Amino acid sequence: MRLRKGVKLKAPAPSRIKYTEDAMGLIVASKPRALYSGQSALSELQRREEAAAMAVAVAQPHRGAVFDAAGHLVAPPEDRRLGTSLGRLCVRHKPRALAPWLLDAGTEYAAIIYRFKRALGVPCFRGSGDPLLARVDDATAQERREKAETDKRSVDGELLMVDRRGPIMMEAVCFDDIDAPMHWEAILVECLLAASDHFGFSPKNIRDARFDD
Numbered sequence: 001m002r003l004r005k006g007v008k009l010k011a012p013a014p015s016r017i018k019y020t021e022d023a024m025g026l027i028v029a030s031k032p033r034a035l036y037s038g039q040s041a042l043s044e045l046q047r048r049e050e051a052a053a054m055a056v057a058v059a060q061p062h063r064g065a066v067f068d069a070a071g072h073l074v075a076p077p078e079d080r081r082l083g084t085s086l087g088r089l090c091v092r093h094k095p096r097a098l099a100p101w102l103l104d105a106g107t108e109y110a111a112i113i114y115r116f117k118r119a120l121g122v123p124c125f126r127g128s129g130d131p132l133l134a135r136v137d138d139a140t141a142q143e144r145r146e147k148a149e150t151d152k153r154s155v156d157g158e159l160l161m162v163d164r165r166g167p168i169m170m171e172a173v174c175f176d177d178i179d180a181p182m183h184w185e186a187i188l189v190e191c192l193l194a195a196s197d198h199f200g201f202s203p204k205n206i207r208d209a210r211f212d213d
Contacts, residue, residue: 070095079091081103084177085173085174085177085178085179085180086103086106086107086110086173086174086177087103088179089106089173089179089180089185089188090102090103090106093185093189096211097211097212098189098192098210098211099209099210099211099212100212101196101201101202101203101209101212102189102192102193102196102201102210104196104199104201105192105193105195105196105198105199105201106170106173106174106192106195107174108195108199108201109155109170109171109174109175109195110174110175112148112151112152112155113152113171113174113175114175115144115147115148115151116148116149116151116152118144118148119141119144119145119147119148119149120145120148154198155195155198155199158194158195158197158198159191159194159195161194162187162190162191162194163187163190163191165187166187166191166194169184169187169188169191170188170191170192170195173188189210193209193210196209197209
């Protein structure tokens with residue numbers, strides 16, 4: 001085809017196709033696809049349900065904000081620790097809330113009780129999201145039972161040195177999620193400290209391992 005003098009060809013329109021030497025061939029450049037309306041609505045519905053569930057939880061009597069003896073906020077109503085008897089024991093302790101490693105020690109003790117009961121065939125009804133359920137290994141039933149018995153006997157020996165009722169109180173609060181009566185508190189704090197030392201959770205370079213200084 002002949003072109004007249006002075007006539008310029010228009011540049012071709014930019015293509016949305018990028019050429020590549022990759023063996024995959026052509027790559028089409030396109031913007032990420034936006035969420036479809038149904039997906040967006042579902043996400044919004046989930047957010048609303050979660051917010052409603054949290055509102056119900058926060059409205060429970062035990063979910064009130066917690067302050068220490070000096071009036072400083074220790075835990076707002078939505079704090080996860082207020083959802084368990086062990087957590088409430090730790091944050092409501094006066095004059096100061098208990099250190100986080102004592103909460104960890106109580107949680108670890110609950111895991112030992114759980115493994116011990118499961119090894120003995122005792123039914124343990126826990127929620128599907130409970131972290132204790134994730135603590136499963138490939139050992140045989142006999143090996144699991146022996147280890148569970150050894151672990152429980154070892155830590156209970158430390159608790160018995162605090163008080164002969166120590167293991168019973170710790171199981172009630174840490175595993176059974178029963179709120180401790182006022183007269184249990186001093187014993188439980190010492191039991192948590194003993195368990196924390198036993199598990200190696202307590203820092204060595206602080207003056208009082210009961211508190212996070």
